[in-house]
Amino acid sequence: xxxxxxTSVPAPAGGLATLRRLILYVLLFALVVISASGLQGLLERLxxxxxxxxxxxxxxxxxTLIGGPLAxxxxxxxxxxxxxxxxxxxxxxGLYLTGxxxxxxxxxxxxxxxxxxxxxxxxxxxxxxxxxxGIVWSAIWWWHxxxxxxxxxxxxxxxxxxxxxxxxxxLLLGAGAAIAALGTxxxxxxxxxxxxxxxxxWWFPVLRSLVWAAGGAVVWWWHWFREGGRRFQTGLVDVTIxxxxxxxxxxxxxxxxxxxxxxxxxxxxxxxxxxxDLLEPLAPAIASAVIGALVWRYxxxxxxxxxxxxxxxSLLVTSAVALAAAASGIGVVVNALLAAAVSPLAGxxxxxxxxxxxxxxxxxxPVWWLAWKPRHQPRTAGDIPPGxxxxxxxxxxxSAVVALITLLVIGYRLxxxxxxxxxxxxxxxxxxxxxxxxxxxGLVAGYHFALWRHDRALLAASAPAHKRVVExxxxxxxxxxxSVDPEALARGIADGTGAKVTTWLRADDxxxxxxxxxEPSPVAGDLIRQVTAALEGATTQQILVVAxxxxxxxxIPLVGVGGAAVLDGPAALGGPAALGGHAPGRVLRP
Amino acid sequence: xDETAAREHTARRPDRILLALVGVVVLLVVVAxxxxxxxxxxxxxxxxxxxxxxxxxxxAVIDGDSTTAQSYLTEGAKSRCRGAYVSEPAxxxxxxxxxxxxxxxxxxxxxxxxxSQGGPFGPSEYEMEDAFSLLKVNxxxxxxxxxxxxxxxxxxxxxx
Numbered sequence: 024x025x026x027x028x029x030t031s032v033p034a035p036a037g038g039l040a041t042l043r044r045l046i047l048y049v050l051l052f053a054l055v056v057i058s059a060s061g062l063q064g065l066l067e068r069l070x071x072x073x074x075x076x077x078x079x080x081x082x083x084x085x086x087t088l089i090g091g092p093l094a095x096x097x098x099x100x101x102x103x104x105x106x107x108x109x110x111x112x113x114x115x116x117g118l119y120l121t122g123x124x125x126x127x128x129x130x131x132x133x134x135x136x137x138x139x140x141x142x143x144x145x146x147x148x149x150x151x152x153x154x155x156x157g158i159v160w161s162a163i164w165w166w167h168x169x170x171x172x173x174x175x176x177x178x179x180x181x182x183x184x185x186x187x188x189x190x191x192x193x194l195l196l197g198a199g200a201a202i203a204a205l206g207t208x209x210x211x212x213x214x215x216x217x218x219x220x221x222x223x224x225w226w227f228p229v230l231r232s233l234v235w236a237a238g239g240a241v242v243w244w245w246h247w248f249r250e251g252g253r254r255f256q257t258g259l260v261d262v263t264i265x266x267x268x269x270x271x272x273x274x275x276x277x278x279x280x281x282x283x284x285x286x287x288x289x290x291x292x293x294x295x296x297x298x299x300d301l302l303e304p305l306a307p308a309i310a311s312a313v314i315g316a317l318v319w320r321y322x323x324x325x326x327x328x329x330x331x332x333x334x335x336x337s338l339l340v341t342s343a344v345a346l347a348a349a350a351s352g353i354g355v356v357v358n359a360l361l362a363a364a365v366s367p368l369a370g371x372x373x374x375x376x377x378x379x380x381x382x383x384x385x386x387x388x389p390v391w392w393l394a395w396k397p398r399h400q401p402r403t404a405g406d407i408p409p410g411x412x413x414x415x416x417x418x419x420x421x422s423a424v425v426a427l428i429t430l431l432v433i434g435y436r437l438x439x440x441x442x443x444x445x446x447x448x449x450x451x452x453x454x455x456x457x458x459x460x461x462x463x464x465g466l467v468a469g470y471h472f473a474l475w476r477h478d479r480a481l482l483a484a485s486a487p488a489h490k491r492v493v494e495x496x497x498x499x500x501x502x503x504x505x506s507v508d509p510e511a512l513a514r515g516i517a518d519g520t521g522a523k524v525t526t527w528l529r530a531d532d533x534x535x536x537x538x539x540x541x542e543p544s545p546v547a548g549d550l551i552r553q554v555t556a557a558l559e560g561a562t563t564q565q566i567l568v569v570a571x572x573x574x575x576x577x578x579i580p581l582v583g584v585g586g587a588a589v590l591d592g593p594a595a596l597g598g599p600a601a602l603g604g605h606a607p608g609r610v611l612r613p
Numbered sequence: 614x615d616e617t618a619a620r621e622h623t624a625r626r627p628d629r630i631l632l633a634l635v636g637v638v639v640l641l642v643v644v645a646x647x648x649x650x651x652x653x654x655x656x657x658x659x660x661x662x663x664x665x666x667x668x669x670x671x672x673a674v675i676d677g678d679s680t681t682a683q684s685y686l687t688e689g690a691k692s693r694c695r696g697a698y699v700s701e702p703a704x705x706x707x708x709x710x711x712x713x714x715x716x717x718x719x720x721x722x723x724x725x726x727x728x729s730q731g732g733p734f735g736p737s738e739y740e741m742e743d744a745f746s747l748l749k750v751n752x753x754x755x756x757x758x759x760x761x762x763x764x765x766x767x768x769x770x771x772x773x
Contacts, residue, residue: 369668374650445710452708
């Protein structure tokens with residue numbers, strides 16, 4: 024076991040190798056963290072001149088002197104094994120590298136930014152701890168990045184995850200700190216400098232937030248542009264753009280806009296609180312709206328240049344966020360209406376509630392109108408984009424769950440009223456919030472249910488033309504590596520026909536192991552269209568598609584041995600269904 | 614022709630639903646605005662009843678009128694209210710749930726609503742139920758134990 028695996032030694036069985044990697048990388052992770060903590064403690068002690076903490080020193084020494092050499096030894100062992108390509112492609116190594124890269128990036132960035140901001144303070148700077156942390160974790164980050172990009176042993180597995188983790192962390196940090204900086208600045212501008220006047224000048228917190236924002240922006244830029252996060256055409260990057268750039272940024276922007284409107288409406292119609300209290304949420308709301316809109320706009324533009332699916336998803340998510348805002352606004356309006364119907368003992372505040380609901384509705388509804396385009400709904404089955412039905416069902420489902428919960432609450436309060444000694448006014452007051460939500464959920468569910476039924480009617484009307492016959496397609500791809508992606512081809516055929524596609528790569532001619540053919544390979548999109556068109560007239564459940572090299576494309580219908588019609592396919596591909604027969608395959612191109 | 618007409622009919626149907634929904638929303642907003650903005654002060658209850666005392670006390674606490682609030686407390690309640698009690702923002706709304714009146718004591722259950730500015734889409738409200746304990750002192754109802762969101766201890770009692 025001590026000898027490193029030589030190339031001639033057969034690799035251990037899959038399960039055993041996975042277990043070995045799991046133990047190895049978990050151990051390495053723990054040892055690196057332990058030695059980093061020890062080194063950080065020793066460095067901090069070096070920077071601080073006077074310290075009498077013997078226990079802390081002993082712990083740091085133990086971590087460094089025991090954890091450090093062990094970590095190096097284990098790393099050396101792992102690194103030697105990584106000469107082997109299969110070892111580098113193993114999920115364990117990718118996960119370890121990604122995990123440690125993310126941890127070291129986050130700790131190093133926050134420590135260095137902490138160090139920078141610790142000097143923007145009237146009190147004495149507490150620099151030794153963040154400096155020691157920053158040095159140690161920056162070194163670990165650099166070390167792992169070196170391993171990731173090593174010219175001889177690069178690790179491409181989970182490469183997009185590392186870039187995405189870095190850019191998401193940078194984006195959230197940068198945007199959050201930018202909102203804080205802008206919010207503090209605007210607050211001083213709007214309300215004047217009031218609090219903490221004795222401690223520090225007003226621009227200190229602004230500058231601190233600005234430093235954090237700049238740090239976050241640099242991390243984001245590095246991973247998004249330098250490390251090429253935006254260039255990865257993977258599902259993860261698409262999901263990140265949608266989840267962070269569209270969903271979170273959209274909620275931030277819309278929420279900010281709603282609060283701005285709310286404050287303005289209160290200033291005009293409900294100035295019951297002191298002006299200073301009324302204006303308090305205005306500055307952070309303006310900052311959220313501006314920064315959120317900026318981030319949202321950037322990702323919206325980015326999503327347009329990506330796949331159609333991403334663009335459509337970004338539109339649907341924008342529409343969903345806006346609809347949630349508008350619907351909750353309707354719920355609050357109903358809530359305020361019912362609140363006004365009850366005569367309370369004291370207080371009221373229904374005006375504030377109503378203005379809150381109206382501002383949410385006024386902000387959400389136009390954005391929803393623009394994103395969803397309710398007046399331009401599909402008129403034919405062909406216009407119904409994929410994903411739309413999922414969206415409709417999701418909204419219908421979510422509103423149904425909301426309706427169920429609110430009904431339960433209303434039922435509980437109603438029975439409490441019927442069984443106990445409770446005034447009618449208090450019953451209405453306690454069911455007004457769930458009743459408002461119920462009305463909003465009902466409106467949303469009704470609208471989406473009508474659309475869903477309408478879509479279903481359109482699809483049903485056009486169903487005979489799309490009746491699916493083909494159940495299973497066996498795709499044999501003979502394109503050289505790097506020309507046509509057989510996976511994309513298979514996905515396209517599956518999407519176009521609805522059949523289950525099994526993909527095989529040819530090993531005899533033009534396969535991945537052979538030099539590329541001189542004939543140019545067709546574009547995947549054209550191929551998919553040709554195959555789908557050829558399959559439309561198919562009458563058998565099983566189809567064999569032989570695609571490539573070059574322009575070769577054969578679509579061969581198959582039946583089982585007991586069936587009447589059989590085919591005349593290439594003998595080399597003969598399976599149980601390909602024995603003899605006389606129904607020739609359709610050769611689309613010679 | 615029939616098929617085209619049917620398709621057009623199907624295509625136009627969501628439009629009508631949409632118009633109906635927009636109408637409902639607009640109607641809701643208009644009615645809510647009218648009701649909320651024409652709504653006056655809460656109707657005053659009889660001051661000789663426990664609920665009337667609770668109403669006047671709660672109104673004074675919400676308005677920040679500590680002197681008036683103190684006048685509805687028993688001596689025991691005033692003496693328990695010592696020291697700096699940093700209270701949270703006063704509740705936005707107090708609604709009567711039930712009154713239990715005995716010979717010399719009473720319990721008034723109320724629903725206390727607090728609102729906060731937080732939440733991504735407008736203000737949010739929290740509702741809790743609590744009870745006032747009242748005692749009859751010299752023929753007048755006084756509050757012996759207010760619920761903690763309605764405790765008002767800003768007036769430091771003068772020691773004898």
